[in-house]
Amino acid sequence: MTVRLSGSTHADATQLYLSMKLEETSQLTRLQACLHDIKTWMTCNFLMLNSDKTEVIVVGPKHLRKSLSDDIAVMDGIALASSTTVKNLGVIFDQDMSFHSHAKQISRTAFFHLRNIAKIRHILSQNDAEKLVHAFVTSRLDYCNSLLSGCPNSLLNILQLLQNAAARVLTKTRKRDHISPILATLHWLPVKFRIEFKILLLTYKAINGQAPSYLKELIVPYCPTRTLRSQNAGLLMVPKVSKSRTGVRAFSYQAPLLWNHLPVFVREADTVSTFKSRLKTFLFDKLVAHR
Numbered sequence: 445m446t447v448r449l450s451g452s453t454h455a456d457a458t459q460l461y462l463s464m465k466l467e468e469t470s471q472l473t474r475l476q477a478c479l480h481d482i483k484t485w486m487t488c489n490f491l492m493l494n495s496d497k498t499e500v501i502v503v504g505p506k507h508l509r510k511s512l513s514d515d516i517a518v519m520d521g522i523a524l525a526s527s528t529t530v531k532n533l534g535v536i537f538d539q540d541m542s543f544h545s546h547a548k549q550i551s552r553t554a555f556f557h558l559r560n561i562a563k564i565r566h567i568l569s570q571n572d573a574e575k576l577v578h579a580f581v582t583s584r585l586d587y588c589n590s591l592l593s594g595c596p597n598s599l600l601n602i603l604q605l606l607q608n609a610a611a612r613v614l615t616k617t618r619k620r621d622h623i624s625p626i627l628a629t630l631h632w633l634p635v636k637f638r639i640e641f642k643i644l645l646l647t648y649k650a651i652n653g654q655a656p657s658y659l660k661e662l663i664v665p666y667c668p669t670r671t672l673r674s675q676n677a678g679l680l681m682v683p684k685v686s687k688s689r690t691g692v693r694a695f696s697y698q699a700p701l702l703w704n705h706l707p708v709f710v711r712e713a714d715t716v717s718t719f720k721s722r723l724k725t726f727l728f729d730k731l732v733a734h735r
Contacts, residue, residue, distance in 0.1 A: 648716070663700060
């Protein structure tokens with residue numbers, strides 16, 4: 445469950461997160477106490493909690509959301525407006541963690557800019573057109589795209605259509621021309637592989653101490669119970685999760701799963717730049733093999 449609070453004199457919102465099991469609703473008292481402390485601190489510092497901008501989102505089984513939302517409708521005298529989506533650092537989270545609303549928002553915004561770029565494409569140089577497309581389209585495709593790992597193809601197709609359109613505008617290609625050679629010419633990985641690239645880059649950095657500790661804590665080196673050749677192969681432990689649940693989309697699952705499928709020469713890259721170069725080559729070869 446996520447509760448988002450914002451003070452009327454601050455541009456940034458204060459966010460509270462509480463994770464609990466179905467039978468642990470008594471933990472809501474912790475949330476109540478935290479809200480009370482925030483109100484007290486703001487009062488002591490001559491600030492006011494903006495109740496009109498205070499909202500709550502309950503993430504969990506659909507049949508339990510309503511009852512839990514009712515339980516937290518009012519806390520410590522604060523009316524908490526229940527929302528189906530909330531925005532955090534530009535990413536739209538929904539109650540199912542499907543990111544469908546987020547993908548639709550990216551598509552709407554980027555297509556708006558892409559249409560404007562298309563109108564002036566004939567007077568732009570190739571270099572200037574690339575800068576505009578990267579600034580207004582591909583930057584949105586890549587922003588926090590690791591959150592989309594494991595999402596269904598139906599969602600990724602929304603973003604893939606956007607990338608295809610951007611490639612056509614940039615290369616002045618007709619709609620009926622096959623898109624794969626166009627993406628290859630631009631050296632653009634499709635959306636699904638761009639997401640894999642981001643996950644694997646974060647994994648490499650976490651293994652080599654170049655990522656935040658909270659990411660490093662989510663990956664565990666593979667240690668076989670008996671002596672095997674794989675014990676020195678730099679593999680990671682893939683946790684057991686229910687394939688029918690959202691756990692398969694977690695970084696703790698996707699990171700080792702993708703990492704273990706990398707060739708040894710990619711995993712053993714000695715610098716980030718070398719790893720990125722080898723990884724991109726591997727993903728392009730993988731893409732060709734899948735066609």
